[in-house]
Amino acid sequence: MRVLITGGAGFIGSHTCLALLEEGYEIVVIDSYINSNKKSLKRVVDIMKNNYSINKLDIAIVKVDIRDEKVLDKLFLEYIKLGKPIQAVIHFAGMKSVKESMLKPLFYWDVNVIGSINLLKVMDRYNCRTIVFSSSATIYGLSDGLPLKENTEIKPINPYGRNKFVTEQILNDTFNSNPEKWKIANLRYFNPIGAHYSGMIGEDPVGVPDNIFPYITQVAAGVLDKLNIFGNDWPTLDGTCVRDYIHVMDLAEGHLATLKYLNKGKNKIVNLNLGTGLGTSILELIDTFEKVNKLKIAKNFCSRRIGDSCTLIADNTLALSCLKWSPKRDLARMCLDGWKWQSLNPEGYK
């Protein structure tokens, strides 16, 4: 099966490309490289070549910005003319920083929403109507439901969260316009961390990371001095925020399982939480990272970050039952693999 992966050079995208190639999928990867590095895809190819026979490798990589509908159109048409039509899309392409989305809302709406509309228009035009969309648990906003179910109230609190939710609504309207034709999954990710076990691909944030895990690995590597923990007065067991961290390879395999689920089942639209269902506080995360990697992380407490929720944990029962998938790698594995990537690549893909 030929699958288009938008934003395939990014953190979750590159790991998903690998998971699909390992299963023998033919993939066409597009990325604008605005916020990613093309070397990630070269590394994906290297991992495949190291581990499998070359026959297993069917990957095309094209620089495309999803805001350019004409180029997207040309790409779909080209594959039809080759007799190898694109049959499904996994749609990662988008900007993902909450902070930046507040500073540049129009840019975020343009890339994340207009880009998605362009993609859907072209998919519809060429009868490709299966899509897995990268949504986010961020759409639950300040809904502190424990654990969060897919039908928990959606209350995004920043432009990035609203972009994701509006795109889900656009997908919903698209499905309803032609329910006989579309197969759609909105995957709501919790907190993906870690890296492929090889340490060859991983998260490579531009500038100082906003997210906690790359911040921890950069402190461990000596790139950053110390971790600032945003608040120790939260109503949790140790006073620090609790999140549902999921290994990025488990998340990648979740995409594969979703694609299989959509392909074999009836036409549908489904929202699925992808998380482990387990909560970890910041201090527990640091403690595990220090223990498994035999390192110390310099840290201090500071005030709460605006817009943070206290506890975000997935109710993943729907994903477990629909997808016949479950996360396999524990927090220790996430910390080991994430540190392996950082220590082998102190400057990321540079």
Ligand code: UD1
């Ligand atoms: C954040 C985004 C979310 C996005 C997700 C992607 C916000 C408010 N939310 O989620 O929209 O989908 O990343 O992975 O930005 N922390 C520190 N020190 C740091 C960084 C973070 O203490 O230097 C704390 C935060 O306060 C939070 C926890 O670590 O309690 C996790 O933070 P982060 O990794 O940014 O993820 P989320 O906020 O859950």
